[in-house]
Amino acid sequence: MITTIKEKENEKETILEPICYSNVNMFWGGIIAEVLARLGVQYIVISPGSRSGPLAVGCANNKKLKAIPILDERSAGFFGLGLAKQTHRPVALICSSGTAAANFYPAIIEARMSKVPLIVLTADRPGELRECHSGQTIDQIKLFGDYPAFYKELTLPEANIELFYYLRQTIAYAFERAMYPQGGPVHLNVPFRDPLAPVRDEHFLNWIKNFDANSFFDLEAKSYRGETLYSKPDADGLKIYKQLKNTKKGLIIVGTIQVEKTEEFVRQLVELSNELGWPVLAEGLSPVRNYESQFSNLITRYDVILRNNDIAQILKPEQVIQIGNLPTSKVLRAWLKANKPKTWVFENSSDNNDPLHGNTTFVRMHPMSLMRQYKESKSSHSNEEYSNLWKQVERQADGIISEYMSTCDAMFEGKAAWLLSKCLPKGTNVFAATSMPVRDVEYFWQRNNLELQMYFNRGANGIDGLVSTALGIAHCNKPSVLLIGDLSLLHDTNGLLIKKYFQGSLTIILINNNGGRLFEFLPIAQFRDIFEEFFATPQDMNFKKLAHCYGLEYYQTKTWEDFRELIKILPERGIRVIELITDSHFDVAFRKNLFKLTSESMKIE
Ligand SMILES: Cc1ncc(C[n+]2csc(CCOP(=O)(O)OP(=O)(O)O)c2C)c(N)n1
Numbered sequence: 001m002i003t004t005i006k007e008k009e010n011e012k013e014t015i016l017e018p019i020c021y022s023n024v025n026m027f028w029g030g031i032i033a034e035v036l037a038r039l040g041v042q043y044i045v046i047s048p049g050s051r052s053g054p055l056a057v058g059c060a061n062n063k064k065l066k067a068i069p070i071l072d073e074r075s076a077g078f079f080g081l082g083l084a085k086q087t088h089r090p091v092a093l094i095c096s097s098g099t100a101a102a103n104f105y106p107a108i109i110e111a112r113m114s115k116v117p118l119i120v121l122t123a124d125r126p127g128e129l130r131e132c133h134s135g136q137t138i139d140q141i142k143l144f145g146d147y148p149a150f151y152k153e154l155t156l157p158e159a160n161i162e163l164f165y166y167l168r169q170t171i172a173y174a175f176e177r178a179m180y181p182q183g184g185p186v187h188l189n190v191p192f193r194d195p196l197a198p199v200r201d202e203h204f205l206n207w208i209k210n211f212d213a214n215s216f217f218d219l220e221a222k223s224y225r226g227e228t229l230y231s232k233p234d235a236d237g238l239k240i241y242k243q244l245k246n247t248k249k250g251l252i253i254v255g256t257i258q259v260e261k262t263e264e265f266v267r268q269l270v271e272l273s274n275e276l277g278w279p280v281l282a283e284g285l286s287p288v289r290n291y292e293s294q295f296s297n298l299i300t301r302y303d304v305i306l307r308n309n310d311i312a313q314i315l316k317p318e319q320v321i322q323i324g325n326l327p328t329s330k331v332l333r334a335w336l337k338a339n340k341p342k343t344w345v346f347e348n349s350s351d352n353n354d355p356l357h358g359n360t361t362f363v364r365m366h367p368m369s370l371m372r373q374y375k376e377s378k379s380s381h382s383n384e385e386y387s388n389l390w391k392q393v394e395r396q397a398d399g400i401i402s403e404y405m406s407t408c409d410a411m412f413e414g415k416a417a418w419l420l421s422k423c424l425p426k427g428t429n430v431f432a433a434t435s436m437p438v439r440d441v442e443y444f445w446q447r448n449n450l451e452l453q454m455y456f457n458r459g460a461n462g463i464d465g466l467v468s469t470a471l472g473i474a475h476c477n478k479p480s481v482l483l484i485g486d487l488s489l490l491h492d493t494n495g496l497l498i499k500k501y502f503q504g505s506l507t508i509i510l511i512n513n514n515g516g517r518l519f520e521f522l523p524i525a526q527f528r529d530i531f532e533e534f535f536a537t538p539q540d541m542n543f544k545k546l547a548h549c550y551g552l553e554y555y556q557t558k559t560w561e562d563f564r565e566l567i568k569i570l571p572e573r574g575i576r577v578i579e580l581i582t583d584s585h586f587d588v589a590f591r592k593n594l595f596k597l598t599s600e601s602m603k604i605e
Contacts, residue, residue: 007149020057021208023201025192027159030057031164032190035171036119037064038219041092045080047073049096051136052123053196054157056094068475068501072494077107078465079498080316081116082472085455086429088260090117091176097124097137101143105578106464111185112147113459114258115349117178120148126156126191131141150177156191159207164216169349172219184351237370239345240363248387250278251317253332256285256458257324262451266291268368269323273297275371276321277383278392283327284445285438285456289421292447297387300447301397303329307599311393314604317341317386321367325353325458328442369525393602400598401444411509411582412590414444415560417483420509421446423568429477431455431470433484434463435518438510440484459488463488468495471575478569479505486512490539495552499575507570508552508577511583514538520588536584547577558582 019030030106036044044059044067046052060067070076073095080091095101102120111118124130125137142151152170152321155163174186195201244250252273259265266287273280279297282288288302299305306312312335326333336343336356343360346367347353352362363370405418417440420430430452432441438456455473458467466488474480489510515536519525524535532538547554553576557563566578 013415019213020061020198021205022198023195024157024159024204025054025195026198027204028055028167028192029054029056029207030061031058031167032121032171033058033062033065034217034519035168035219036092036175037062038217039172039175041090041119041175042066042087043068043080043083044094045070045076045083047071047076047093047095047100049100049123050196051097051125051192052094052121052190053190054134055121055123057198059092059094060194068498069171070501071497073103074106075468075492075495075497077118077120078102078468078492078495079472079475080111080118081107081111081457081465082455082469084111084116084118084183084472084473085114085258085469086473086475086477090119090175092119092121092128094121095123096136097122097140098138100136101140102138105144106460106462108144108147108185108187110457110459110462110465110469111183112149115183115298115459116458117183119174120144120185120187122187122189124153124189124191126193131142135394135493143189144185144187147185149184150174150186151189152187154191155187157192157501161211164332168216170220182351211560225499237373240361241370241373243342244276244344246381247319248381248383249316249318250276250320250383252278252280252283252321252323252388253278253327254280254286254288255322255327256283256323256456257287258455259287262287262291262453265292270294272321272367272371277387278321279387281327281332283324284417284421284441284443285328285432285454285458286324287454289445289447290450290452290454293449297391298388298447299394300445301394301401303331303443304326304397304401304595304598305390305393305602306335307595308393308602311484311602313602315386315389315393320344321346322353323367328353328438328458369507370476389604394602396602397598398447400601402446402592404594404598405444408590409560410586410590411580413513413557413580413582413587414440414591414594416509416563416580417441418444418446418482419560419564420481420567421448421450421452423564424481425479425568426450426571427452427478428570429453429455429473429475429480431466431482431487433479434458434461434471435485435488435516436513437485439485439518463491465492465495467492467508468498470496470508471495471502472507474502474504476503479507480570481570482506482508483517483569484508484510485518486510486539486541487537488514488541489543490541493546496552496575499550499552502575503574505571506575507532507567508575509567509575510543510579511582512543512579513582513587514540515584517584517587520584542576543579550575552577555579 014296020026084091470482
């Protein structure tokens with residue numbers, strides 16, 4: 001039983017209640033938890049360990065925080081990442097010392113690269129127990145290199161009011177750095193001497209008696225979202241605006257992007273494209289394709305369109321506005337690289353997201369800030385002709401792909417993405433895993449008005465932690481769907497251990513082609529003697545048994561009718577696996593043929 005001042009003195013409930021006063025370490029952990037809660041942190045993911053005891057007790061004991069225990073720190077990190085993606089607020093992670101901390105690394109990298117706020121608290125031994133084989137001690141100083149936006153090793157807890165102020169301020173600053181100027185991970189290394197459990201220290205209890213918690217914790221629960229440093233156009237704004245308006249061939253490319261306020265984002269994008277008259281090329285991993293009726297010039301089939309060299313020549317743009325990271329399509333990237341249009345990357349962070357090293361200018365603001373300011377300026381050119389050409393080939397490509405998909409009875413992997421975009425319930429969260437699933441979403445996701453919310457880990461493109469991230473997105477949220485390959489699922493089966501605490505509904509659509517079949521499309525696929533064993537790496541797993549082992553619902557679908565039935569209504573709770581067993585030889589051939597025939601049949605009239 002945790003001793004609190006309330007229990008000790010039998011006072012009525014006060015702010016002191018959630019904080020354990022038994023000893024200075026517990027109090028230290030309690031301050032950290034209370035400050036995080038006051039600043040707006042909702043979730044804390046706690047992995048087990050002794051050294052992290054004061055942090056775990058402090059957070060688990062705080063009623064304002066939702067603490068979730070997860071055994072494997074790698075899964076815990078990604079689950080926290082998913083929660084932070086879902087809530088757009090920092091999520092805290094707690095672990096013990098040693099390799100426990102190192103297991104957070106992949107999630108920290110992804111958080112940094114996809115700008116997701118995480119507050120990582122790793123417990124550590126004090127200085128005198130380091131470098132002397134004291135057990136479960138590694139060098140945790142700057143363990144995650146330059147990935148965290150802010151790193152600090154905290155001082156050891158001491159019964160000293162000035163140190164409590166220092167602690168409060170450091171936590172508040174770490175929270176701010178996890179949000180500003182852009183989302184990302186921060187790392188606090190937190191050393192403790194014994195005791196690590198809430199054992200009573202009468203001396204401390206006596207000393208802390210007069211501590212005024214009400215004034216100490218009187219922090220404002222600030223929202224740090226809003227106008228940023230970059231959000232106002234400066235004197236060059238008009239110059240940029242005029243250049244944008246005076247083109248006959250302008251294109252907006254919306255790549256992989258997750259936004260907090262989807263509807264507002266879509267509305268502003270529609271306004272931008274109407275103002276300029278430029279077509280909008282939208283990745284499947286942007287929200288845009290799921291709001292199609294709002295756009296008059298939406299282009300989704302750019303990958304296959306640009307496979308036709310003649311059409312690709314005609315459609316060369318003069319100027320491009322890039323929003324978000326570039327789409328995955330290699331064809332689109334190669335076309336941009338070859339043609340080097342003047343590119344305006346509207347990016348509300350300090351990131352360099354120009355992997356093509358093109359003719360690029362970064363504009364650190366939202367494009368609509370610019371548009372609104374200068375809207376009155378007249379344009380001397382119209383983009384209409386160019387826009388109409390795009391729309392013409394889009395109609396053709398979309399018609400052919402739809403025809404292929406609707407008549408295909410075979411288990412072609414791309415059809416799963418296509419059907420999801422047509423049949424899922426409105427507003428479903430969709431997480432597309434790395435490898436072929438993200439590509440299938442880009443190639444085949446059908447324009448719709450289902451307001452589906454797209455999620456992905458495209459910061460570092462790892463196949464690790466994808467199950468955990470999707471579970472974090474689905475936790476206490478609307479029913480969600482994960483589209484994933486067999487290797488990626490196997491890579492993170494530990495993520496399924498969260499089942500006991502998971503609240504919500506996740507449907508895992510497993511495309512089982514027995515191995516990493518993305519590699520079938522790379523030059524290495526021609527070297528068959530080495531390919532299967534060291535690249536495709538088939539695991540021959542029985543997923544039905546695996547699902548049962550974790551207590552998950554399991555279905556295998558052999559027809560698209562069954563698949564449709566299973567996805568059109570999603571369960572309110574639980575984790576279920578829908579397995580589609582596919583044949584990669586058929587799949588590769590079908591896909592190549594589809595792209596070839598579609599791109600060859602298009603023409604501009
Ligand atoms: C952590 C990590 N290890 C290795 C890779 C390299 N990799 C990229 S795709 C892939 C295969 C994924 O296979 P699967 O999930 O079955 O999807 P498929 O390609 O069959 O669609 C691998 C190993 C990676 N991206 N991340």
